[in-house]
Amino acid sequence: YHRCLCNQGYSLSANNATCSDINECEGGSGGCSEGCINSIGSFWCFCQHNGYQLDRDNKTCIDTNECETNNGNCEHICTNTNGSYTCGCDAGYQFNGTHGCSDIDECAFANGNCSQQCVNQPGSYHCECQANFKLDTDNKTCIHCPTCSEFESVAADVANFKSKAVVIEQLINRNIRLSATVASLEDRIARIEASLNLEALPANEHP
Numbered sequence: 738y739h740r741c742l743c744n745q746g747y748s749l750s751a752n753n754a755t756c757s758d759i760n761e762c763e764g765g766s767g768g769c770s771e772g773c774i775n776s777i778g779s780f781w782c783f784c785q786h787n788g789y790q791l792d793r794d795n796k797t798c799i800d801t802n803e804c805e806t807n808n809g810n811c812e813h814i815c816t817n818t819n820g821s822y823t824c825g826c827d828a829g830y831q832f833n834g835t836h837g838c839s840d841i842d843e844c845a846f847a848n849g850n851c852s853q854q855c856v857n858q859p860g861s862y863h864c865e866c867q868a869n870f871k872l873d874t875d876n877k878t879c880i881h882c883p884t885c886s887e888f889e890s891v892a893a894d895v896a897n898f899k900s901k902a903v904v905i906e907q908l909i910n911r912n913i914r915l916s917a918t919v920a921s922l923e924d925r926i927a928r929i930e931a932s933l934n935l936e937a938l939p940a941n942e943h944p
């Protein structure tokens with residue numbers, strides 16, 4: 738008596754002599770979460786929907802994180818979703834409908850609410866004023882300021898004087914230390930002179 742054994746993926750036929758392929762897809766023994774393709778001696782799983790891929794077990798379909806590869810080709814922001822992904826843009830930019838982002842020209846609408854010049858720049862914009870005007874605290878409205886440029890030149894002078902005053906102060910402090918040193922030296926010289934004068938006097942003239 739002998740018994741036949743079959744390779745993996747095959748089962749012994751009723752005649753106990755030949756091996757025939759097991760259809761893993763039919764019996765569900767393949768364990769594929771979605772598609773299953775049987776082959777002679779084997780089988781494989783596949784995912785039926787775009788945006789999904791086989792997990793490491795080669796059976797379960799999981800979402801593909803498109804953002805992990807080259808930021809999903811999004812120019813700015815990539816957001817992964819279940820079965821897909823979306824692209825978005827940073828503040829100050831608008832989505833061009835595919836993957837890219839383009840600067841919003843804020844000046845094109847209502848002059849960016851600037852009362853005078855509106856200057857567009859990548860991702861933002863700012864307002865500017867003509868001579869003798871300055872921007873108000875809202876950074877949009879220009880207010881009349883005929884003394885602005887004069888004031889700025891005075892302010893620059895004041896800043897200049899302040900920095901010079903610091904230097905002068907440092908010099909004075911150095912001079913105070915110097916005159917204290919001189920005073921102490923003069924005092925020592927005076928004492929030395931006094932003692933020398935005493936020595937020089939004849940003995941009978943000592944007080």
Ligand SMILES: [Ca+2]
Pocket residue numbers: 788800801802803817818819820821822
């Ligand atoms: Ca996805």
Ligand SMILES: [Ca+2]
Pocket residue numbers: 829840841842843857858859860861862
């Ligand atoms: Ca802009």
